[in-house]
Structures are given as C-alpha cells and as structure tokens.
Amino acid sequence: MRLLTARKLPRLNTDDYLDLLNLATRLGDLQWQKEIIRKLEAKQAELSNVSQ
Template sequence: MKTTSRRCSLQIDDYLDLLNLAIQLGDVKWQREITRKMEMTLSSLETTSK
C-alpha cells in the first residue's frame, strides 16, 4: 500500500507541474483535463487506502 501511495503522490506532483504550465499557457481545456486526471488519481488512492 505504501508503494501505491508514493506512486500516486509522484503522479500528483507531475500533474501539478503540468497544471502550472497549462495555466501559464492559458490552455483552459488542458487545465480541465489535468484536473480531471488528478481527481481520478486521488480517488484511486482513497480507494486503495480503505
């Protein structure tokens, strides 16, 4: 379970970096896509931690 948590944490960090780039570029569609993927990753983490 610790490995899954660490992997999800790294994915969220990567998504946040991409989200910052999308914001700088003004790409709203990409921002929504990244946000959706982060939500899915967090949901997956919550499911595995139960």
C-alpha cells in the same frame, strides 16, 4: 518476423501533473487544465479506494 508491441509509457506522479497544470495555467489553456484536474481527481479517488 518481429511483432509490434505496445510501449509502456511511464506513469506520471502527482507532482508531474501539478507541474503540467501550472504550465497549462500560464499558457491559458483551459481545456488542458480541465483534463489535468480530471486526472488528478481520478488519482485521488484511486488512492482513496485503496486506503479504505
């Protein structure tokens, strides 16, 4: 019997998020823009914590 396992999704880097933000902006999708910005802010905070 084969067990189902969670697939690991590739992590997006900052450039990927910026590209997605650009696309969301061109599409006028404000909710998506806010979500992407929130993720970028979380990545920035994570990097700040690591560097301290």
